[in-house]
Amino acid sequence: MVVIDTSALLRFFIRDSEPKYEQVQNLLNGDEDVCIPDVVIAELEYVFRKVYELPRTDIIMAYKFLLNLKRYDSSRVAKIAFQYYEQSRISMYDCFVLAHAFVSTSKIASYDKKLLRMSVAPFFVNQ
Numbered sequence: 001m002v003v004i005d006t007s008a009l010l011r012f013f014i015r016d017s018e019p020k021y022e023q024v025q026n027l028l029n030g031d032e033d034v035c036i037p038d039v040v041i042a043e044l045e046y047v048f049r050k051v052y053e054l055p056r057t058d059i060i061m062a063y064k065f066l067l068n069l070k071r072y073d074s075s076r077v078a079k080i081a082f083q084y085y086e087q088s089r090i091s092m093y094d095c096f097v098l099a100h101a102f103v104s105t106s107k108i109a110s111y112d113k114k115l116l117r118m119s120v121a122p123f124f125v126n127q
Contacts (some may be wrong), residue, residue: 001032001033001034001035002027002032002033002034002035003034003035003036003037004024004027004034004035004036004040005040006040006043006044006047008020008024008027009024009036009040009044009066010044010047011023011024012024012025012028013044013048013062014052028069028071028072030071031071032071033071033072033073034069034071034072035072036066036072036074036078038075038077038078038081038096041063041066041078041081041092041096042081042092042093042096044062044092045059045063045085045091045092045093046091046092046093048062049091056089059085060085060086063082063085063086064082067079067082076103077096077099077100077103078096078099080098080099080102080103081095081096081098081099082095084098084099084118088118089114090114090115090118094112094114094115094118097110097115098115098118098119101119101121102120105121106121107119107121107122107123108121108122108123109123110122110123
């Protein structure tokens with residue numbers, strides 16, 4: 001198993017260094033199982049948006065690519081976070097908060113109005 005960092009995935013998706021792109025491509029298409037930590041998924045969205053100013057549609061395509069990798073077994077939380085991200089306008093960070101709450105059937109303690117609108121169980125109800 002190989003754990004992949006945000007910087008490696010960025011080299012693959014942005015393709016700003018051909019040798020690094022090819023190394024990551026070989027890893028993603030190779031025989032090794034890969035682990036992409038949930039925090040890397042969230043950070044990837046942030047860098048795509050803030051540094052590279054990619055449109056949300058391109059970010060969604062990148063996530064779909066990752067979900068379809070044969071050697072990547074994403075967490076249940078990540079899969080649900082991807083769904084929230086595709087169906088909403090909130091950040092991937094907030095999508096992970098929603099997904100964790102959904103999976104654990106928990107309430108969300110937040111003052112973020114966008115996040116709470118999507119939550120089925122807000123903890124703070126009078127804001």
